[in-house]
Amino acid sequence: MSGKLRLPPLNALRVFHAVVRHASFRQAADELLVTPQAVGQQIKLLEDTLQVTLFERRGRSVEPTEDAILLSHYVGAGFAEFAEGVRRVTKSNYRNRINLNASPYFATRYLMPRLAQFRETVPGADLRLTTMVDTPDFARDDIDVSVQWGYGDWPDLDVSLLVRDPKVICCSPAIGAQIETAADLTRFALLHTVKSKRLWPDILHHLGVAQGDQDGSIGFDDAATMRRATLQGMGIGLVSVIDAEEDLRSGLLVAPLGRDALQTMPKDEVPGFYLLAPRAHLRVKVVAASHRWLLNQTWDSLPDLLSTPLAAIPPHDA
Template identity: 60%
Template sequence: MTDRPPRLPPLNALRVFQSVMQHRSFRAAADELHVSPQAVSLQIKGLEDALAVPLFARKGRGIDPTEQAILLAHFVNAGFSEIEEGIRRITRSQTRNRINVNASPYFATRHLLDRLARFRAILPDADLRLTTMVDLPDFARDDIDVAIQWGFGDWEPHDHSLLLRDLKVICCTPDIAARLHRPADLLAETLLHPILTDRLWSDILAHLGVTLTAQTQAIRFQDAATMRRATLAGLGVGLISSIDATEDLEAGRLVAPFGTDVMNTMPADRIPGFYLVLPRSHRRVRPIAAFCDWITAEDWTQDSHTLPGKE
């Protein structure tokens, strides 16, 4: 036999309780709610009876909240805040044109910013707001409509669409490359990892016939740009996105000791990428749907810095 969830008390009683906790006074709560102090007292008594828990100790004309009341107030306040936010959003959504986008910092600077004018030409009245954060946001808490996230496509139950595979190149300075004669030699070097995943290096090494060991030194980085700088500084062997790697290899700043196409023959589910991620319900909002249609139709394999008009 399973326990039944507790029956929720009347919403009005919780609203009265919230006001009493805020003012620490039945009379002040009554003034705020435009009712009599007796009505407030009856609501609190009914709430205590429904919960079978004392909420206030009466001391003459004063009251002191019990430990249970202090705990309950935390959740009641959070609950009413969520309700208020939900009402704000649905009333705003009738005429809203704002689109809150959170993008991987690398994707935003390397690919997205140079193309946003294209979307603005499609929906010129859109109030587009862009933030950059490495981790997947909490869509409700962070007030984010859509996210562009780096990873392997495992974001159920959210809707997600692959925009661009992020093929990496094993890169290092010429001094380090001189010590790397076969893939197993990588285990003696410091490997630079993206902080979002521990599997990338192990998958690549396994593809090369090498097993990553716990003894291998590692440094983890929050974003791709920092990892690239660390690789250029000679802190270890990095996994550099192919566009960036091409620039550094051609300039002679870095070396690809095992070639530039190591990841090209790996299984698709082992190759990370940039994905459009959002709750399915968000597509019902017209401006958000327009943004999703635009961004999934773009060819992100083309370097944004070589687009027409980008000299």
């Protein structure tokens, strides 16, 4: 019996989970409807049981130690599994429901044309689709799986790349007429979405352009707004290939450095759309089936939307 691990009280772990999320004893107490003193007692009990220090006080806030950060990943995953199990067992009408969240761009450009196929592949599933620019809180927002734009850095989730989202440097013809080299890009506002602050620095570095001390960029909430700003001549945008094809064909935008200027970007510097899910959710049959369907799609093949290859579009005279 001496070698058997003694688990700390569940209530102490629950309090710990709240304190980590709020970085405050008082805010954790407000959530749990107890006093800050009661929170402090539970944290002390947990520290005594584990024989480690979990928090250091910083004025009115508390800062988790390295041990606390490590523990929080496992405790958070554990409570997520508890919540999922209770929800699935107690809500019989929820068992066949799949709450799918996706970034607005992925939902409209990639997912919507395939929804009929999804219903054929996963019959009986009650699909609920929502869109969100930011990564959802899976428990709070009642989300089963999500597709989000980024670089794959979601350490606490099951993460799979669905399709990369390479960009084309685009601008209005008037701005394009003033760009002869990559260095000329920094003379204009560099447009981006707020989730892609690293994209322009990576691209400028790839092109051998020094960005300088001044940040001449403008951030937008979503790709659609950034694209409209590019069309209105507010600056130089990074437009997804699908949209770039439409705008270059129509002549509304030009690619001043060429359509293939970014094709040799390192793979880890090219963002993409990733399928995210708490691991506990994948143990539910309907969620696992939906997750498997999303993984098995060939997302980079969109014949209805990409009838003409980008390289086949004739150059536009600026």
